[in-house]
Amino acid sequence: MWLPEYNNGKAYSTNKIKSTASTLCSYPAHQQARAICYSRLHNHVAVSNNQGDVTIFDYKDFSKVITQLNEPREWCEVMKYSPDNKFLAVGAHDDTIYIYGVNFDGQYSIHYSIQFVHSSAILGMDWSKDSKYLRAVDQAYAKQFYDVIECEQFKDGAQVLTSPNIWETSTCKLGWEVAGIFPLGADGTDVNSVDCNENRSMIAVADDFGTLCVYKFPCIKNSMDCRRIGGHSEHVTRVKFYENDND
Numbered sequence: 001m002w003l004p005e006y007n008n009g010k011a012y013s014t015n016k017i018k019s020t021a022s023t024l025c026s027y028p029a030h031q032q033a034r035a036i037c038y039s040r041l042h043n044h045v046a047v048s049n050n051q052g053d054v055t056i057f058d059y060k061d062f063s064k065v066i067t068q069l070n071e072p073r074e075w076c077e078v079m080k081y082s083p084d085n086k087f088l089a090v091g092a093h094d095d096t097i098y099i100y101g102v103n104f105d106g107q108y109s110i111h112y113s114i115q116f117v118h119s120s121a122i123l124g125m126d127w128s129k130d131s132k133y134l135r136a137v138d139q140a141y142a143k144q145f146y147d148v149i150e151c152e153q154f155k156d157g158a159q160v161l162t163s164p165n166i167w168e169t170s171t172c173k174l175g176w177e178v179a180g181i182f183p184l185g186a187d188g189t190d191v192n193s194v195d196c197n198e199n200r201s202m203i204a205v206a207d208d209f210g211t212l213c214v215y216k217f218p219c220i221k222n223s224m225d226c227r228r229i230g231g232h233s234e235h236v237t238r239v240k241f242y243e244n245d246n247d
Contacts, residue, residue, distance in 0.1 A: 091122025
């Protein structure tokens with residue numbers, strides 16, 4: 001995705017040293033999108049560039065910039081608005097999750113910065129349906145839970161928040177309900193992305209073998225059958241169901 005110049009015609013600059021993801025794109029890093037999400041309530045589109053800066057655009061007019069969030073120190077792989085649209089969670093490759101509060105007027109402010117918990121980049125996040133809890137997985141194969149309202153880690157989350165019905169989405173590749181998506185002999189890096197459909201009957205898996213695998217949900221054993229769909233010549237980095245299962 002190409003990002004327009006959004007610095008009032010001035011050259012883009014940053015005083016932060018940031019790492020960027022590898023790319024073949026000829027555009028500069030600040031015009032390369034790495035993560036995107038949409039707030040239906042505010043009609044905002046959040047886009048993170050390849051330096052980690054998050055720009056909030058007006059969905060009805062992409063030339064209009066609502067604000068820019070510059071706290072992430074490295075590029076961001078995943079972002080999600082909470083179901084009630086009062087929070088925006090940004091998972092960065094600086095091992096930090098930045099949670100912004102969004103008020104009724106659509107103004108953003110940092111609500112909770114989750115630092116020194118994850119030891120590697122944030123790869124996936126899910127909000128609970130009541131927008132109270134957040135779970136996240138990282139590149140070091142750790143899965144952590146957080147109480148966003150109280151701004152604290154919820155250490156009992158792995159024992160208490162186990163039902164898939166609690167969560168608005170299922171995009172974390174670690175957990176009992178997705179234990180069978182890893183083929184025999186595969187390590188954690190072979191699976192790049194997972195997503196469940198709306199009624200939690202199927203789970204789609206994107207892998208390093210250029211394939212998209214669709215399992216019945218939950219997938220608890222790696223002996224379970226799947227529909228394997230080929231066509232990609234390289235790693236499949238992301239998979240997503242339509243919000244409407246009938247599409």
